[in-house]
Amino acid sequence: MIHDEASVIANSLWTATAPPPPERPALEGEVEADLVVVGGGFSGLSAALHAAEAGLSVTVLEAMTPGWGASGRNGGQVNPGLKEDPEAVAARFGEDLGGRFLRLAGDDADYLFALAERLGIDCDARRGGFVQTAVSEAGMGPLRERARQWQALDRPVRALDREEIAGLLGFDHYVGGAVHEAGGTVQPLKLALGLAAAAEAAGARIHARSRASAIEPGPERVTVRTAAGAVTARRAVVCLNGYGDGVHDRLRRSVVPVRSVQVATEVLPRNLRDTLMPEGHHGSDTQRLTTYFRMSPEGRFVIGGRSGFNDGRVPADQEALRRIARRMIPDLADFDWPYAWGGSVAMTVDHFPHLHLLAPNVLSSGGFNGRGVALTVAMGRVLGEWAAGRPAEALDAPVTPLAPIPFHGLRGLGIWATIQKYKLMDRLGI
Template sequence: MTEATIANEHSFIARSLWTATANPSKAYPALVGEQACDVAVIGGGFAGLSAALHLAEAGVQVCLLDAETPGWGASGRNGGQVVPGLKEDPDEIEARFGPALGGRMIRLAGNAGTFVFDLIERLGIDCEASRAGWIQPIHSEAARATVQRRYDQWRRRDAAMRLLDRDETADLLGTGSYLGGMLDQRGGNLHPLNYALGLAEAAERAGARLFAHSRALRWETTGDGVCIHTAQGRLQARQLLVCTNGYADAFSGAIGRTVVPIRSIQVATEPLPQNIAASIFPKGHSASDTRRLLHYFRKGPGNTFVMGGRGDYSQTGTERQFEVLRKASVKLYPQLESVGWRYHWGGNVAMTVSHYPQLLRVDDRIWAATGFNGRGVAMATALGKVIADAAQGVPETELDFPVTQVKPIPFHFMRRYAVMAAVSWARLRDAVG
């Protein structure tokens, strides 16, 4: 393993395990001069790369612009857990959106993990993909009832899931700290940066043109489409797909104000001795527990251990939370007490008020996909395909996700204060169970 860090990032959140273990990647050119295409995609994360791939495979001329490089943002920094489903459970989704649209949303979200793994297999992406399954460990009796309802609703829809008692949860996690758990066999884990790099290469093979270090500065509508300006060039397109998610800047305008970026962070150990590695997730699962400020954890490349959770906006606060995660890891796995912690990094997760991802329509030429609420590996990939369908003219009534208008969050400029207050409240509620 190398000591590579995330380029052009604050040093205190740049020492990423995924960057240190990334596959060699292609250097994509910057956009220079005049270019034209049918569809322009802004953002080289999972949603944008999936959209570009599926458009190119359909014969659409597509160009993708990224301010840095494909996978630079949250797509190359997250925990690599492939988690099916949405934050709300199936009955709530159908009650909110009706049986027809709600049913399509449930199928899309429930099958999103399978969609990712099938895509990886079809494209031959080297990203350590494992369909071992995803576990939701239960940390309290109140959470047990929530998980039971979730399990019952998905099982009525024939989802491949199992409830685990305390002993089986302990066997699969390697810790007896939880009361039980739910195993979703549709999920699993992967190397997130290598997955993003693989999607980029596959999109280019299919005919997409990818441009790195090409920050989109502004757009303007023209008679026959949209013109996107960068520092060194212009891109003329018939349609524009904005997929910047938690890294939206001034270019995204009101689209970026529909989500709140929250820093999620991770720590990882040096490679573990074989006896310790064998005692943690012996069958290769990954887990995200039921706390409001959840912990998500797994083994990573080279028998490392990875723990993630909520970060902070400041360097001091983030470094404090890194230590909180290390201590939480040792509490779960005392055998980690003597190992070294080599990596610590973070990135922006885009949260929505509704806790649902958003498929936004600005007008006939401009769409956006954003707000994956911490489940971006599966849902961003799946919604990238949906926004590609929309760009190809599939009617809104036939899409597998609802189309909404852009509605910025009121007082968005105060988002950091609101987030800090919400985090403090959630932390208190977790402490009292």
């Protein structure tokens, strides 16, 4: 079970199958560093690792324990690229920056798997490929166009017809889709714990149960305070994503945290699990309320999707996922589902991840819109480069002005209304 979490979203398969993390002390007293990292998820741990490998002294402040948030709870799907297609990225950010951003995102899965191999992180990595599925012909046009645009950038993406996608997934449920062969899967909590250990081996100090309470930039140094201490550093990176609280109110109001929930079966019998995604692919559909699925390393079927903005709808949405899975794969009707969990995903209005200079020496990263496993790790390298002195305008990801979402306090009502609209549109196939 995920410690210190509501029971309805705490029964995580990943927590049950990851090794127990080592004890890490809370921050006490005042310390100094070249870089202070706020947040111990994929982005923060990767930033700490890369900065420490560059020779900086690094201190990480994590409110709970490394990987406690979305990084240790997600589907473990290593999906290359961004929510938006390449031509939209280039049009938004220009040929130079857009091209660098596309290379970062297009190569992020390769980077993650190479990094895990270099560091010897045991995270059940598998390069099976990422399949996007279409539930109707209306969804095939955008997937064919997406494949065309990534092919133009020499990425291994191709469209699939009904027979091809059924062969990759092991069941006939979709009219077609597209496959990105660079994708794969990991056990996400194992990856987070491995990144934490690697960052410490490189010299970083990680403090658990050390929630940041204030960020105080100055002309030469920045101080981040906790209940029992403070870190003063040349620079700070803030990687809270969907788990931001009162430490920076305008940053908190720039993203919308939305619940994502998952369920997993018992270990399936060999004859069934050998037929499901036999080459190691994983998938997600093209509906507005996306459903995503995979096989776990030990042979469980795992499926996830969006919920509301709090825990009230979680049990019903978890049961809805079980029904969807049984419709997709009728053979799952006879098996138990012993795991059910969830967490928060940070959504942005424009569907792009955001880097913001909160002060000349404070850079934030967040808003990965449910596509963050690969991109957050690659973005950590970008954050580490900034910490080591690379100018913001030279980074391989856009640094944009911080813009809180209007009427953010009404997000609950807005999320509910949007979900109802999307459910209707998905049912009607429009």
